Amino acid sequence: MTSPSHxxxxxxxxxxxxxxxxxxxxxxxRAEDAAHRELLHGELEAFLDRQRGVLAGISPDALPLLESxxxxxSGGKRLRARLCYWGWRAAGGAAGEPAVAxxxxxxxxxxxxxLIHDDVIDRxxxxxxxxxxxxxxxxxxxxxxxxxxxxxxxTAAAILAGDLCLSWSEQLFTAAAGALPGGTRARQVFxxxxxxxMAGQYLDVQGEVAGAAQDRAGAVARALDVxxxxxxxYSVEHPVALGAALAGADEELxxxxxxxxxxxxxxxQLRDDVLGVFGxxxxxxxxxGDDLREGKRTVxxxxxRRLGGEEQIARLEQALxxxxxxxxxxxxLRGIIEDCGALGATEELIDDLSRRxxxxxxxxxxxPVAEAALRALAEAAVRRAA
Amino acid sequence: MTSPSHxxxxxxxxxxxxxxxxxxxxxxxRAEDAAHRELLHGELEAFLDRQRGVLAGISPDALPLLESxxxxxSGGKRLRARLCYWGWRAAGGAAGEPAVAxxxxxxxxxxxxxLIHDDVIDRxxxxxxxxxxxxxxxxxxxxxxxxxxxxxxxTAAAILAGDLCLSWSEQLFTAAAGALPGGTRARQVFxxxxxxxMAGQYLDVQGEVAGAAQDRAGAVARALDVxxxxxxxYSVEHPVALGAALAGADEELxxxxxxxxxxxxxxxQLRDDVLGVFGxxxxxxxxxGDDLREGKRTVxxxxxRRLGGEEQIARLEQALxxxxxxxxxxxxLRGIIEDCGALGATEELIDDLSRRxxxxxxxxxxxPVAEAALRALAEAAVRRAA
Numbered sequence: 001m002t003s004p005s006h007x008x009x010x011x012x013x014x015x016x017x018x019x020x021x022x023x024x025x026x027x028x029x030r031a032e033d034a035a036h037r038e039l040l041h042g043e044l045e046a047f048l049d050r051q052r053g054v055l056a057g058i059s060p061d062a063l064p065l066l067e068s069x070x071x072x073x074s075g076g077k078r079l080r081a082r083l084c085y086w087g088w089r090a091a092g093g094a095a096g097e098p099a100v101a102x103x104x105x106x107x108x109x110x111x112x113x114x115l116i117h118d119d120v121i122d123r124x125x126x127x128x129x130x131x132x133x134x135x136x137x138x139x140x141x142x143x144x145x146x147x148x149x150x151x152x153x154x155t156a157a158a159i160l161a162g163d164l165c166l167s168w169s170e171q172l173f174t175a176a177a178g179a180l181p182g183g184t185r186a187r188q189v190f191x192x193x194x195x196x197x198m199a200g201q202y203l204d205v206q207g208e209v210a211g212a213a214q215d216r217a218g219a220v221a222r223a224l225d226v227x228x229x230x231x232x233x234y235s236v237e238h239p240v241a242l243g244a245a246l247a248g249a250d251e252e253l254x255x256x257x258x259x260x261x262x263x264x265x266x267x268x269q270l271r272d273d274v275l276g277v278f279g280x281x282x283x284x285x286x287x288x289g290d291d292l293r294e295g296k297r298t299v300x301x302x303x304x305r306r307l308g309g310e311e312q313i314a315r316l317e318q319a320l321x322x323x324x325x326x327x328x329x330x331x332x333l334r335g336i337i338e339d340c341g342a343l344g345a346t347e348e349l350i351d352d353l354s355r356r357x358x359x360x361x362x363x364x365x366x367x368p369v370a371e372a373a374l375r376a377l378a379e380a381a382v383r384r385a386a
Numbered sequence: 387m388t389s390p391s392h393x394x395x396x397x398x399x400x401x402x403x404x405x406x407x408x409x410x411x412x413x414x415x416r417a418e419d420a421a422h423r424e425l426l427h428g429e430l431e432a433f434l435d436r437q438r439g440v441l442a443g444i445s446p447d448a449l450p451l452l453e454s455x456x457x458x459x460s461g462g463k464r465l466r467a468r469l470c471y472w473g474w475r476a477a478g479g480a481a482g483e484p485a486v487a488x489x490x491x492x493x494x495x496x497x498x499x500x501l502i503h504d505d506v507i508d509r510x511x512x513x514x515x516x517x518x519x520x521x522x523x524x525x526x527x528x529x530x531x532x533x534x535x536x537x538x539x540x541t542a543a544a545i546l547a548g549d550l551c552l553s554w555s556e557q558l559f560t561a562a563a564g565a566l567p568g569g570t571r572a573r574q575v576f577x578x579x580x581x582x583x584m585a586g587q588y589l590d591v592q593g594e595v596a597g598a599a600q601d602r603a604g605a606v607a608r609a610l611d612v613x614x615x616x617x618x619x620y621s622v623e624h625p626v627a628l629g630a631a632l633a634g635a636d637e638e639l640x641x642x643x644x645x646x647x648x649x650x651x652x653x654x655q656l657r658d659d660v661l662g663v664f665g666x667x668x669x670x671x672x673x674x675g676d677d678l679r680e681g682k683r684t685v686x687x688x689x690x691r692r693l694g695g696e697e698q699i700a701r702l703e704q705a706l707x708x709x710x711x712x713x714x715x716x717x718x719l720r721g722i723i724e725d726c727g728a729l730g731a732t733e734e735l736i737d738d739l740s741r742r743x744x745x746x747x748x749x750x751x752x753x754p755v756a757e758a759a760l761r762a763l764a765e766a767a768v769r770r771a772a
Contacts, residue, residue, distance in 0.1 A: 054581050058615055061592055062585040117549060121542040146595035148681060148707045156507040156591045159545060160584050163503060163552060167580040170556045174573065187560065194553040195440050198546050199448040205542040206447055209532035229444050295534060321534045 025372035032095055033373060036085045037078060039101035040108070044073060047105060047172055064140060065157070068133045069165045073112045075128045079381065080107040080239040083261070086373040087243025090366035091253055099179040103186070103246060106173035107239055113165035114197060120158050121205060122294050123323075129285035134158035177246070186245040193238035200229030207297035212317055220302035224266070227299060231272070232265030236381070240374075260360030260374070267353035268381040270346055273298040275384075277334060278343070289330030295321025299349070303342030312336045354382050411758035418481055419759060422471045423464060425487035426494070430459060433491060433558055450526060451543070454519045455551045459498045461514045465767065466493040466625040469647070472759040473629025476752035477639055485565040489572070489632060492559035493625055499551035500583060506544050507591060508680050509709075515671035520544035563632070572631040579624035586615030593683035598703055606688035610652070613685060617658070618651030622767070626760075646746030646760070653739035654767040656732055659684040661770075663720060664729070675716030681707025685735070689728035698722045740768050 048070050055062045081104025088100045118124075119132035126132055131139065138154030146153070173190055177183030204226045207214075214222065240261040241254050249257070275284055276291035277300060291298055304316050319325055319333055337343050357378055361371065434456050441448045467490025474486045504510075505518035512518055517525065524540030532539070559576055563569030590612045593600075600608065626647040627640050635643070661670055662677035663686060677684060690702050705711055705719055723729050743764055747757065 051581065054578070055585055058582060058585045059589055059611055062588055065585065065588050113549075117545050121545060123538075141595060144596065145599070147598050148595050150595075152509075153591060153595050157588060159503050159507060160588045160591075162549070163499075164581065164584040166549060166552055167556070167577070167584070170553070171577045174560070191553070191557045192440070195437065195550060196444060198550040198553070199441055199444045199451065202448055202451050202543060202546045203445055205539060205546075209527060209534050209536075209539050210530065212533050213531070225445055 022368070022372075025368045026376070028369045029373040029376060032089075032369065033082060033085075035096060036082065036101060036104075039096070039098055040078060040081050040085075040104050043098065043102045043105040043172075044108065047109075047168070048073070051168060064137070065161045065164055068116075068136055068158075068161045069109070069112055069168070071130075071136075072115065072127065072133060073108055075130075076108070076111070077380075078104070078108060079377065080111055080235060081105065082377060083236060083239035083374075084243035084246075086370050086377065087240035087257060087261075088247045089243075089370040090240075090257070090364060090374060091244035091247035091249040092367075093243070093247035097180075099176045100243060100246060102172060102179070103176035103242060104239075106169050106176060106190075107242070109165055109169035109172060110194070113162045113169060114201075116158050116162035116165060118201065120155055120162075121201070122290075124286070124290065126286060132158075133161055137161075180246045182246045182248040185249075186242050189238055189242045189245050193234055193242070196229045196238075197231075197234040200226055200231070200234070204230050204296065208295040208321060211295075211297040211301075212320070216305040216313075219297065219305045220299055223297055223299040223302040226297070227266055227269045227273075228262075231269035232262055234265075236265030236268055237261040256360070256364050260357055260364050263353040263360065264357035264378050264381065267350045267357060270299055270350045270353070271382055271384065273300055274343070274346060274350075277330075277337065289325060289327070289333070292320060292330060292333055293323050293325050299346055300337050300342050303345045304337055304340055307342055307345065308336065308340035312340050350382060354378075357382075408754070408758075411754045412762070414755045415759040415762060418475075418755065419468060419471075421482060422468065422487060422490075425482070425484055426464060426467050426471075426490050429484065429488045429491040429558075430494065433495075433554070434459070437554060450523070451547045451550055454502075454522055454544075454547045455495070455498055455554070457516075457522075458501065458513065458519060459494055461516075462494070462497070463766075464490070464494060465763065466497055466621060467491065468763060469622060469625035469760075470629035470632075472756050472763065473626035473643060473647075474633045475629075475756040476626075476643070476750060476760060477630035477633035477635040478753075479629070479633035483566075485562045486629060486632060488558060488565070489562035489628060490625075492555050492562060492576075493628070495551055495555035495558060496580070499548045499555060500587075502544050502548035502551060504587065506541055506548075507587070508676075510672070510676065512672060518544075519547055523547075566632045568632045568634040571635075572628050575624055575628045575631050579620055579628070582615045582624075583617075583620040586612055586617070586620070590616050590682065594681040594707060597681075597683040597687075598706070602691040602699075605683065605691045606685055609683055609685040609688040612683070613652055613655045613659075614648075617655035618648055620651075622651030622654055623647040642746070642750050646743055646750050649739040649746065650743035650764050650767060653736045653743060656685060656736045656739070657768055657770065659686055660729070660732060660736075663716075663723065674713070675711060675719070678706060678716060678719055679709050679711050685732055686723050686728050689731045690723055690726055693728055693731065694722065694726035698726050736768060740764075743768075 048066065052063065052066050055066050084104045084107055085100055088097070089095065093100060115127055116133045119127055120134050124132050125135055134154040134157070137157035138150045141150035141153045177186050207222060207226060237258050240257045244254055244257050273291065276298070277289060279288060281288050301316065301320065305313055316333060316336055319329060361374055361378065366374065434452065438449065438452050441452050470490045470493055471486055474483070475481065479486060501513055502519045505513055506520050510518050511521055520540040520543070523543035524536045527536035527539045563572050593608060593612060623644050626643045630640055630643050659677065662684070663675060665674060667674050687702065687706065691699055702719060702722055705715060747760055747764065750757070752760065
């Protein structure tokens, strides 16, 4: 199961829009992807049911912890789990392997844990169009008429729910890795992924407070570091590599996975940054401009600092991190980001990264169905509106 | 390595003060315990050095995360790691096994993660006589003259440092478990431990807000649930069982470990609750009365609700959870807890649990050095002043 090779030589690696895969492969991918999602759903449900039993045995009062995780984990696009599955298939793994769906379920629980804590850190009220976990616990406090500070209770409960979810993610990953030949190598990916995403999140919050004082010349590079570690590696590169490693991929194949998946992940996160400022709240499920209110030092902000005039930069710096920014002010900031060329530069970067991802996918040499799948997921990640 | 049996028949299981082990075994335990602490220290240092390399590779700006964990993990009594080691030895494991010290290091990192998040949840300023991790990051923010809210930055950084530490703990545990024959059974203990402690912590914070409205008759029982899950199982029962499981202990031996370690853990946490109200801040490293300011529904509080007069109960309820309680008010509450018999009832419970632990230790059938070790650790846990 190492280094399968199906070289393609008919593709222009510079093509901005990758060629559509043959219809038959697209069909096959859709059917298999749907079957995997069923498996994934089943693995998650079964695992959470077992944990519901564990918590109920401790005290029924502890069950809201589980329900908060289960509710959050029932949504989402399952991007990481699907990338893991198709990474496995691209490296020659057999279709429909339940242990790979289990590894995917572990990734989804890791994502839930990260979102729960991220929302506490960013003081976000909503997630996937519903109240964030700390807000849910705050609401429980109000409903029950409990004493003391409901907001502090919400934060405490969300920290603990995230911790529990983090442990569960690892517990499920261990079960998956133990059942597959590439489990030991995959664990290295899993461990690195966790350290990188937490360090990347720290760089993100550190950038919020330290960014204004740091040099303008390095602002885009620092923002790209956050993009890479907080998101690109975690959301795309490592899931693909994890699946491939589980299938027994050698280092050369893992490097080819990264050559496709890292630029894709960067494009994915840059798209997220653009949506965070320019997206439609009805579609994204998050208020427009929240990245600005939180003071995130995104690549958009980095480009304004590089390309903007003094007055534009000063106006952005004054507004960044102000939780009370209203829609009108967000609109004005959008104008600055567009007018100075920062939006265009970011879109150009997304295009460039997408091209590199497409070229990397061509060189991956996956079987046609896996290739069609990865191409479709890549398209969805970069061109999405939410 | 299953069920070693060295039955003792010369010990009175009801003796409140267990007989001193023979001097030679005490000596042997001290030397071996010190050697294990050296090993443990080395495992922790080596692991954190590797992680320092990983974080430095991401960005030197991320290193404060590691330093906060390293600083916190350098202190403490290493109770959990030592109980794990002596559980291993009690179950027939060989002296000086490095992989067991590695499992102990994983437990110490788990404890660090729990403390970091616990201090955020309880808004504690100090830990082990030094600033808590969120306060350290707040201080870094002030030192560097960074922008925006330093307290929010401290909380965010501490949540991420705790998450990282949680992942590291598991990473190290996996390395240890993979090297020993009982690794699979030990992992079950590790997984259950993590779910139980997080659920127990949730019950603790839920009790703070919901406790006043709950029935008085059940108050002691609910407080004992928190004692059991948040602390007794996690701090004592599971570490001993983990060590024994790593040595290949069968279910019967694991049950005998619990019969000793669970009452010991309960006594340990009840001692902690007493120290939380009556301890000397110079020795405990925490301000006296913090449990009262946080509104913790400890067994002491439960007993006041059972044994106190209406006026005493009302005065305690009015004060619980008020962050501004001054030393004089804490002194008055101490008086209530003593006068109504709640302190005495708690001390009686500690004595009873200590006796059950001693009897359980007699029946454990560990070799004399391991028995001397567990007896000394048990004594230290229950009779400590900090």
